[in-house]
Amino acid sequence: MIVLLSAVIGILFGAGAFLMLKPDLFRVVIGMVVISNAANLTLMASGLSRGRSPIHPLPQGETVSDPLVQAMTLTAIVIGFGVTALLLSLVYRVYTSHETVDLDDLSHQEARQSEELEREEVHI
Amino acid sequence: MLAAPLAITWMAATLLVLVDGRRRWVAWAGVTALLVHLASLLVLAYDVHGGTGVEGVTGGWPQGVGIRLRADALGLVFAVLSSGVLTAALVHEALRGVRSRAFPALVLFLATGLTGLFLTADVFNFFVFFELSMIAAYVLSVYGEERKQIGGALIFAVVNLLGSFLFLIAVGAMYHVTGTLDMRAIAARFDTVEPASAIMIAVTVFVAFGVKLGLFPFHFWLPPLYTGARPAVAAILAGALANIGSYGLIRFGAGILPNELEFGALVVLLLGAASIVYGSMQALSRAAVGEVLAYSAIGQAGYILVALAVGGPVGYAAAVLYSVVNSLNKVLLFLAIGLRGWLVGAAFVVGAFSVAGVPPTAGFFAKVAMFQTGVASTHPILLVALIFVGSALSFVYMFQIYQHEYWRTEQAGPVSAPVRRALVAGLAVVVVGLGVWPEPLLELSRRAAEVLPGGRG
Numbered sequence: 001m002i003v004l005l006s007a008v009i010g011i012l013f014g015a016g017a018f019l020m021l022k023p024d025l026f027r028v029v030i031g032m033v034v035i036s037n038a039a040n041l042t043l044m045a046s047g048l049s050r051g052r053s054p055i056h057p058l059p060q061g062e063t064v065s066d067p068l069v070q071a072m073t074l075t076a077i078v079i080g081f082g083v084t085a086l087l088l089s090l091v092y093r094v095y096t097s098h099e100t101v102d103l104d105d106l107s108h109q110e111a112r113q114s115e116e117l118e119r120e121e122v123h124i
Numbered sequence: 125m126l127a128a129p130l131a132i133t134w135m136a137a138t139l140l141v142l143v144d145g146r147r148r149w150v151a152w153a154g155v156t157a158l159l160v161h162l163a164s165l166l167v168l169a170y171d172v173h174g175g176t177g178v179e180g181v182t183g184g185w186p187q188g189v190g191i192r193l194r195a196d197a198l199g200l201v202f203a204v205l206s207s208g209v210l211t212a213a214l215v216h217e218a219l220r221g222v223r224s225r226a227f228p229a230l231v232l233f234l235a236t237g238l239t240g241l242f243l244t245a246d247v248f249n250f251f252v253f254f255e256l257s258m259i260a261a262y263v264l265s266v267y268g269e270e271r272k273q274i275g276g277a278l279i280f281a282v283v284n285l286l287g288s289f290l291f292l293i294a295v296g297a298m299y300h301v302t303g304t305l306d307m308r309a310i311a312a313r314f315d316t317v318e319p320a321s322a323i324m325i326a327v328t329v330f331v332a333f334g335v336k337l338g339l340f341p342f343h344f345w346l347p348p349l350y351t352g353a354r355p356a357v358a359a360i361l362a363g364a365l366a367n368i369g370s371y372g373l374i375r376f377g378a379g380i381l382p383n384e385l386e387f388g389a390l391v392v393l394l395l396g397a398a399s400i401v402y403g404s405m406q407a408l409s410r411a412a413v414g415e416v417l418a419y420s421a422i423g424q425a426g427y428i429l430v431a432l433a434v435g436g437p438v439g440y441a442a443a444v445l446y447s448v449v450n451s452l453n454k455v456l457l458f459l460a461i462g463l464r465g466w467l468v469g470a471a472f473v474v475g476a477f478s479v480a481g482v483p484p485t486a487g488f489f490a491k492v493a494m495f496q497t498g499v500a501s502t503h504p505i506l507l508v509a510l511i512f513v514g515s516a517l518s519f520v521y522m523f524q525i526y527q528h529e530y531w532r533t534e535q536a537g538p539v540s541a542p543v544r545r546a547l548v549a550g551l552a553v554v555v556v557g558l559g560v561w562p563e564p565l566l567e568l569s570r571r572a573a574e575v576l577p578g579g580r581g
Contacts, residue, residue, distance in 0.1 A: 020282070032285055039289040039296070046300035069299070072248050076292060079255045083285060086262055090278050097271050106275055113272075 012038035023103040036080035126180040137232035151218035154228030194245035198572040203242040209363035217356040234260040276348035287335035294328040326384035337369025340399035350418035355462040363455035370447040393433035399426030404517035440573035442493035449490040465539035471552035476522035486558035
């Protein structure tokens with residue numbers, strides 16, 4: 001199980017990192033989401049144990065699975081969700097002000113702007 | 125008692141987020157809440173004074189089950205510092221006129237997150253407060269709504285989120301190898317962890333906090349962010365948020381993973397030296413004030429790393445002292461650069477002297493502590509030379525921006541309001557005051573270092 005989980009986490013992290021290197025901002029956000037899920041899976045895997053669900057009252061004489069990692073992962077999922085919403089709204093702000101979500105276009109625009117500023121300064 | 129500083133800002137932030145922050149009274153209500161919060165932190169500091177720390181379990185859970193909060197000298201130094209910085213920045217912005225609805229509430233949320241992470245004894249709870257403050261910072265970084273700011277803010281958010289997830293993975297790994305989330309218990313059980321896993325965890329934690337602090341190989345998000353931001357936001361980011369990085373490195377490096385820090389000391393030292401040299405050289409070659417200060421921040425972070433790498437009571441005390449002085453300098457400089465008129469130039473000079481380590485400013489004693497650290501290390505000559513060169517370079521670039529900002533007459537704008545200048549002058553008085561009477565600050569940093577296992581002399 002641990003081997004399978006580590007393979008999945010590795011592939012997810014790699015795919016996320018690959019997406020983050022793309023110039024398209026939406027892909028960057030999706031890459032972030034994939035990496036956050038890789039981190040969540042790591043958390044789950046860190047306390048993986050077989051047993052009954054840890055709900056009160058606990059069954060006598062039987063092992064229960066670790067409730068702490070589940071609680072942590074749940075918290076991490078909520079944080080990841082909030083952060084994704086924030087990132088998407090930031091990308092939307094970029095789109096409304098620059099009318100593009102491509103990082104290459106953005107840097108071209110910025111370079112053109114600073115060139116214009118310099119030309120104005122020389123002109124003065 | 126322990127939860128009081130957290131509860132005050134948390135509740136105030138939740139209330140203030142409902143009202144329009146552009147109204148005058150809302151910002152001042154935020155300042156009042158921050159002052160009450162600061163007072164409660166000082167009361168807590170009085171309780172801790174002389175003892176080893178105050179502990180408490182949240183939610184009335186039994187010991188070992190609930191999340192533990194622990195206030196010790198190290199955490200309190202950083203908590204008081206960060207809240208003080210946030211108060212100064214909020215006052216500055218309130219005097220200038222807040223331009224966005226949520227600004228005062230966001231500053232209070234940031235204060236809650238920072239105080240929480242400085243006062244927690246649980247690594248996962250640390251992550252939660254860390255994310256709370258980071259999310260507030262992501263929103264603050266677009267404050268002002270300038271077009272060029274948004275690109276920098278987006279890079280900041282993406283890079284720092286990657287750092288946060290790395291830290292989360294490290295938390296999972298620490299739980300896996302030790303079976304606990306309590307900082308002290310992790311530190312105690314880490315001796316039995318096999319070296320390969322221990323080093324992997326230590327490296328992941330180091331990268332996560334290195335990104336936050338803006339150390340040399342992870343610094344690229346920092347200059348565009350600081351250049352575009354409003355002075356108050358830049359002061360918050362450089363003076364309060366960067367404390368997460370320095371506190372995290374000190375607490376996790378020296379407090380929880382001291383053996384691993386010692387093992388990697390040479391790498392940490394080299395990265396610190398690279399940060400100092402790279403930051404200073406880049407700062408020297410820039411003309412825009414924001415950019416110079418941003419690269420200067422990268423260089424200053426290097427000193428903290430060098431002090432940590434040398435370690436021992438002297439090194440840890442120097443790391444704490446340098447973090448405190450550095451964040452005071454940054455706040456003073458960032459708040460001063462937007463202003464014009466009598467007193468502002470003088471305040472800027474005080475900040476610049478403090479960065480360069482010229483007496484009688486607080487920066488002088490930070491540099492003296494660094495020299496002591498250098499002498500205590502295994503390569504005294506090399507380190508002392510490095511610190512000397514770094515200080516000399518910082519003197520040159522600070523003087524360059526002073527000349528650029530305050531001597532050239534075409535830069536002069538309308539004179540700023542006297543109250544805003546008085547705030548900056550007040551900060552300058554604090555920096556000089558700590559230089560004239562440094563004993564309390566030195567004593568505090570010694571106390572903070574004593575909290576760490578390797579810091580007892």
